Amino acid sequence: MTNNLQPIVILKPHKEESVLRFHPWVFSGAIAKIVLDRNYPYAEPQEGELVKVVDSTGKNLAVGHWQVGSIAVRLLAFGTDTLPSDFWHRRIAAAWKLRQALGLVRPDNNTFRLIHGEGDFLPGLVVDIYADTAVVQAHSVGMHLHRYAIAKALNDILPHLNNIYYKSDDTLPFKAPIDGDKTGYLAGAQTDEPCWATENGLQFRIDWLQGQKTGFFVDQRENRALLERYAQGRDVLNMFCYTGGFSVYALRGGAKSVTSVDVSAKAIDLVNDNVERNFSDSTGHFAYAADAFDFLNGKIENGEKTSDKYDLIILDPPAFAKHREAVPNALRGYRRLNAKAIEKIKSGGILFTFSCSQAVDKEMFRLAVFTAAAQVGRKVRILHQLHQPADHPVNIYHPEGEYLKGLVLYVE
Ligand code: SAH
Numbered sequence: 001m002t003n004n005l006q007p008i009v010i011l012k013p014h015k016e017e018s019v020l021r022f023h024p025w026v027f028s029g030a031i032a033k034i035v036l037d038r039n040y041p042y043a044e045p046q047e048g049e050l051v052k053v054v055d056s057t058g059k060n061l062a063v064g065h066w067q068v069g070s071i072a073v074r075l076l077a078f079g080t081d082t083l084p085s086d087f088w089h090r091r092i093a094a095a096w097k098l099r100q101a102l103g104l105v106r107p108d109n110n111t112f113r114l115i116h117g118e119g120d121f122l123p124g125l126v127v128d129i130y131a132d133t134a135v136v137q138a139h140s141v142g143m144h145l146h147r148y149a150i151a152k153a154l155n156d157i158l159p160h161l162n163n164i165y166y167k168s169d170d171t172l173p174f175k176a177p178i179d180g181d182k183t184g185y186l187a188g189a190q191t192d193e194p195c196w197a198t199e200n201g202l203q204f205r206i207d208w209l210q211g212q213k214t215g216f217f218v219d220q221r222e223n224r225a226l227l228e229r230y231a232q233g234r235d236v237l238n239m240f241c242y243t244g245g246f247s248v249y250a251l252r253g254g255a256k257s258v259t260s261v262d263v264s265a266k267a268i269d270l271v272n273d274n275v276e277r278n279f280s281d282s283t284g285h286f287a288y289a290a291d292a293f294d295f296l297n298g299k300i301e302n303g304e305k306t307s308d309k310y311d312l313i314i315l316d317p318p319a320f321a322k323h324r325e326a327v328p329n330a331l332r333g334y335r336r337l338n339a340k341a342i343e344k345i346k347s348g349g350i351l352f353t354f355s356c357s358q359a360v361d362k363e364m365f366r367l368a369v370f371t372a373a374a375q376v377g378r379k380v381r382i383l384h385q386l387h388q389p390a391d392h393p394v395n396i397y398h399p400e401g402e403y404l405k406g407l408v409l410y411v412e
Pocket residue numbers: 212216217220239240241242243244245246261262263264267290291292293316317318
């Protein structure tokens with residue numbers, strides 16, 4: 001509904017161009033002024049509130065969530081000054097239709113990302129689906145304020161959902177006080193039964209309460225399937241394994257042995273559960289709660305120097321750069337880590353190496369890995385260049401949405 005108390009954000013001349021191209025953000029520097037109705041109760045727009053965006057002549061451009069910071073408005077709908085009453089239904093239905101078209105909804109696959117923020121024209125919202133549960137994360141106060149409408153639309157559109165768990169304690173900005181719980185069930189309730197979700201016919205225990213992010217890294221599904229093709233007969237080291245996605249695929253692919261390493265002991269418990277659930281014999285799997293560098297340097301507790309015998313290594317570390325200022329350090333981190341793995345891997349070995357830092361683009365990452373290879377002085381070829389899967393789409397007007405990149409290297 002148009003509401004004359006709704007703040008109006010007037011852009012500077014020419015600053016409408018990116019909005020007309022459907023870029024989903026308005027930066028604070030693009031704003032000429034903000035007009036507030038004389039009955040508006042505050043001196044400035046409130047974090048998370050819906051605002052209208054107009055060009056310098058007053059023409060309606062879009063409507064979006066106000067945010068305190070350099071991204072001032074995250075745009076939801078273009079060419080309008082109001083959110084239609086069926087807005088959430090329409091957007092979520094469109095996202096669901098795309099996931100069905102992608103072939104992700106199958107008896108052997110019920111794990112996928114339903115909403116990928118800007119990539120689904122819903123900036124600030126992430127929804128992952130695990131069997132009959134949706135885990136919802138708000139990255140903006142605006143999405144937090146709309147959480148019940150989002151849950152209602154999810155319930156209406158995905159008839160198989162029994163639970164909707166809201167998990168935004170790590171993702172919401174803390175600048176402003178926020179009304180309402182940042183975690184909890186919006187539908188359904190916690191049960192004692194663990195959730196086993198299926199990805200490409202493999203089962204994974206998803207622990208959204210204790211786990212990282214929404215409980216599982218859905219974005220590596222296709223890269224894990226590629227790894228499976230290379231695993232036959234190899235000794236695999238899955239570094240930064242978290243719940244062991246790559247480990248389980250490697251075992252199904254016929255790996256001779258798989259070693260999973262993560263600094264988190266909780267993650268190691270999940271890896272072990274996942275391996276046991278999928279394979280009657282888990283004797284070829286070894287798991288260590290250890291720091292990656294310590295492990296690669298052969299400094300693990302029981303003293304075995306296992307790190308010298310691998311011919312397939314996966315490096316999937318957490319984001320080293322969370323913002324632009326951290327990029328130089330992050331690149332040094334990627335270089336050191338990759339140099340260590342390239343140095344250790346057996347001749348004829350294969351390295352799957354990733355970066356999920358949004359601020360590090362694929363050229364920077366490739367240069368860091370190139371520098372690592374040159375430093376070690378081994379002959380290295382690129383077999384594949386990897387990225388995030390299609391259920392993490394990138395809005396073409398918002399290249400910032402591309403965050404996951406990987407290389408598969410052949411080391412002689
Ligand atoms: N490859 C995983 C996702 C990795 S997420 C998958 O497919 O699901 C990154 C992981 O790195 C987290 O589980 C985190 O606990 C772990 N981690 C962070 N710092 C680490 C370190 N210094 N050494 C080993 N693991 C680390």
